[in-house]
Amino acid sequence: MTLRISLAQLDYTLCDFDGNLARMRVAIAAASQAGADLLVFSELCLSGYYPQDIVEEPDFLPRQQAALDALLELSRATDTALAIGAVTRNEGVGKPLHNSLLLIKRGEIVLRYDKQLLPTYNIFDERRHFEPGVNQAALFELKGHRLGFLICEDAWNSEGKDYAIDPVKTLAEAGAELLISINASPSHVGKPAQRHALFAGIARHWRLPLVYVNQVGANDQIVFDGGSFVVDPLHGVVHHLPLFETALETLEFEQGFRRQGQALDQAVELHLADSEFYYRQIILGLRDYAAKIGFHKVVVGCSGGIDSALTLALAADALGAHNVVAITMPSQYSSRGSVTDSVALCANLGVSLLEHPIAELVAGYRAGFAGHFHTQPSGLTVENLQARIRGTILMEYSNHFGHLLLTTGNKSEISVGYCTLYGDTNGGLNIIGDLYKTEVFALAAHYNQRHGRELIPQAIIDKPPSAELAPDQQDSDSLPPYPVLDEILKLHIEGSRLRPAEHAHADAFVAELLAAGDGALVERVLGLVAKSEFKRRQAPPIIRVRNRAFGNGRQMPIATAW
Ligand SMILES: Nc1ncnc2c1ncn2[C@@H]1O[C@H](COP(=O)(O)OP(=O)(O)OC[C@H]2O[C@@H]([n+]3cccc(C(=O)O)c3)[C@H](O)[C@@H]2O)[C@@H](O)[C@H]1O
Ligand SMILES: Nc1ncnc2c1ncn2[C@@H]1O[C@H](COP(=O)(O)OP(=O)(O)OP(=O)(O)O)[C@@H](O)[C@H]1O
Ligand SMILES: NC(=O)CC[C@H](N)C(=O)O
Numbered sequence: 001m002t003l004r005i006s007l008a009q010l011d012y013t014l015c016d017f018d019g020n021l022a023r024m025r026v027a028i029a030a031a032s033q034a035g036a037d038l039l040v041f042s043e044l045c046l047s048g049y050y051p052q053d054i055v056e057e058p059d060f061l062p063r064q065q066a067a068l069d070a071l072l073e074l075s076r077a078t079d080t081a082l083a084i085g086a087v088t089r090n091e092g093v094g095k096p097l098h099n100s101l102l103l104i105k106r107g108e109i110v111l112r113y114d115k116q117l118l119p120t121y122n123i124f125d126e127r128r129h130f131e132p133g134v135n136q137a138a139l140f141e142l143k144g145h146r147l148g149f150l151i152c153e154d155a156w157n158s159e160g161k162d163y164a165i166d167p168v169k170t171l172a173e174a175g176a177e178l179l180i181s182i183n184a185s186p187s188h189v190g191k192p193a194q195r196h197a198l199f200a201g202i203a204r205h206w207r208l209p210l211v212y213v214n215q216v217g218a219n220d221q222i223v224f225d226g227g228s229f230v231v232d233p234l235h236g237v238v239h240h241l242p243l244f245e246t247a248l249e250t251l252e253f254e255q256g257f258r259r260q261g262q263a264l265d266q267a268v269e270l271h272l273a274d275s276e277f278y279y280r281q282i283i284l285g286l287r288d289y290a291a292k293i294g295f296h297k298v299v300v301g302c303s304g305g306i307d308s309a310l311t312l313a314l315a316a317d318a319l320g321a322h323n324v325v326a327i328t329m330p331s332q333y334s335s336r337g338s339v340t341d342s343v344a345l346c347a348n349l350g351v352s353l354l355e356h357p358i359a360e361l362v363a364g365y366r367a368g369f370a371g372h373f374h375t376q377p378s379g380l381t382v383e384n385l386q387a388r389i390r391g392t393i394l395m396e397y398s399n400h401f402g403h404l405l406l407t408t409g410n411k412s413e414i415s416v417g418y419c420t421l422y423g424d425t426n427g428g429l430n431i432i433g434d435l436y437k438t439e440v441f442a443l444a445a446h447y448n449q450r451h452g453r454e455l456i457p458q459a460i461i462d463k464p465p466s467a468e469l470a471p472d473q474q475d476s477d478s479l480p481p482y483p484v485l486d487e488i489l490k491l492h493i494e495g496s497r498l499r500p501a502e503h504a505h506a507d508a509f510v511a512e513l514l515a516a517g518d519g520a521l522v523e524r525v526l527g528l529v530a531k532s533e534f535k536r537r538q539a540p541p542i543i544r545v546r547n548r549a550f551g552n553g554r555q556m557p558i559a560t561a562w
Helices: 017-033 052-056 060-075 152-158 167-173 191-206 274-293 306-319 336-349 359-373 379-401 411-416 437-451 458-462 482-497 500-515 519-531 533-537
Strands: 003-009 038-040 081-089 097-105 108-114 139-142 145-151 178-182 210-213 216-219 222-225 229-232 236-240 247-253 257-259 298-301 324-328 352-355 404-407
Touching: 003 017, 003 210, 017 038, 017 060, 017 247, 038 178, 052 060, 060 081, 060 097, 081 108, 081 178, 097 145, 108 145, 145 152, 145 167, 152 167, 152 178, 152 191, 167 191, 178 191, 191 210, 191 229, 191 236, 216 274, 222 274, 236 257, 274 306, 274 404, 274 437, 298 306, 298 379, 306 324, 306 336, 306 437, 306 458, 324 336, 324 379, 336 352, 336 458, 359 379, 379 404, 411 437, 411 482, 411 519, 437 458, 437 482, 482 500, 482 519, 500 519, 519 533
Parallel strands: 003 038, 038 081, 145 178, 178 210, 298 324, 298 404, 324 352
Antiparallel strands: 003 247, 081 097, 097 108, 139 145, 210 229, 216 222, 229 236, 247 257
16 A cells, blocks of 8 residues: 655754744644555654753653644644654662653554663764663564564664674564654764765665664754765655755655655666755755844854955855955055955955954054063064954954854864954854865865856965965965865864775875874874864854764863873
8 A cells, every 4th residue: 555654854953842842843744644554754853963961951852742642633634643752760780760662543653762872972962862762573464564663773773883783684684664753863974975875885784774864954063964865775765855954754654665756766866966965955054053043143253265255255145145245454564455355255256344453452552561571572472462352342342232253263274273262252152163264165166067156366375375464474374275274174173084095195295294204293293183172172163064074073181192
């Protein structure tokens, strides 16, 4: 018999139980209308993924229960069964909670399954809160189809993780005929293709079709790209929902999948060029961060350099140009281009630009120290003073107008600590902090291409990177050229987590440096990375776009002899 399955790819706000329930209610109405037998939501959909230590708050479970009760009530009015994710209580030994799947039909929970493989690596920390489920085949028969349920990491055993159990095997051997996987799978460059390859392999190996539902949207650093899909054992992934957008779609399943009566029997490829992927992930990341917190406008220091230009351009697309304010703060060391290029950039983007010069403030500060320093501060102290005065001015605009300050450091600078604490590191969110400087240039070029116009002036893209904190200063005075620095950093920070092609490239590049006797340079870079951990610990959250981002994806001590 034909089974109609709806896939609900929704954007949940963490612990907004009423709001999440309202989103689910709309999906239930649409799926019922479409005659769905089963509506599949994503992992932990009632609370959103991942509520972290909020799950330990005494009123977390009662508040989630109220939403669940309302959902059970809603489900009485429809024939559509609902597969949802929720935190449940563990009545046995171990951690007090489970990460569970509940199958709901006509007001009853007809199946409960507790996630068996709990990811605890990189950005994940599920073992901190949850006890794994015991080896259990979560089977349920619906319209003559034996469905087998999984929760996200349950299917990732084959990814070199070497878990002792394989929930997919358990289900296959117990006689599942169609696998249903609910997920909260964070996005980074290369991830959608990785998922397709993994799940196509599973479907082929076990000769089982599969439905994969992911959430979409951003929660702090983490962005979910959605991209839910269905897999046919012969053809691989035969259909996917859009990336970076909410969606609800109803498919038919009998021997294979059908969409609006058409058989889905062709493999579909999902390919976004890296720059476009970064663009879409960052836009969604900023938009959701601002919306979920309640910021409407952002403020950015505009130096006439590439980092602030790209930050402004992305912010203008994410929030609307009228919601972005740029501030130019020329000093005695600022090039003419610093202001003229800023004016051109902001005019192109339609962003308002305010001028707030700092020369007098710097002079006043320097004079104020002279008595105690027995000389006026100079060198690095004055470089940092300028950055801090700018950082303070930006925070004053943020305080006064209530705008979110976007900080503008890229991954290369953040890696080696080439930034001033309480200066240009000030801010509430960093949207380009997981892009190496070479990727910042590539994304700026892509941005212009995407808009069919040179919105970011070529003069900004072409100028040599400079902090402009001292006369004729260039980044290359203190750092190796960015194409060299970035390859060393990629290998050091991301290593085995790089995509194969990136890994091979960085590996060969660094091997060549070492063969050319540049071992000291590599050592210096590694030393700078280690020494600047204290700055990263105090830095604003970064929207994650690569597999290993700074933040809780790379947890390093500060006071270490390593
Ligand atoms: N392990 C540790 N734990 C806690 N605190 C530690 C610490 N080590 C140093 N510190 C503290 O940190 C201070 C040094 O850090 P900080 O004040 O930031 O200054 P610092 O790292 O010495 O200098 C900033 C560097 O960034 C460059 N910069 C600045 C601004 C923008 C750009 C750009 O192109 O974007 C580049 C600038 O040219 C300079 O080379 C020390 O005085 C000390 O107070
Ligand atoms: N003259 C300035 N006016 C306004 N903001 C500035 C100015 N100089 C620096 N900033 C702020 O400090 C950040 C660090 O800038 P800096 O020029 O030192 O180096 P950068 O990392 O090359 O960044 P960018 O490419 O944006 O210039 C800038 O992105 C900007 O937000
Ligand atoms: N929520 C999860 O279990 C996520 C882990 C999984 N490996 C993923 O990234 O897709």
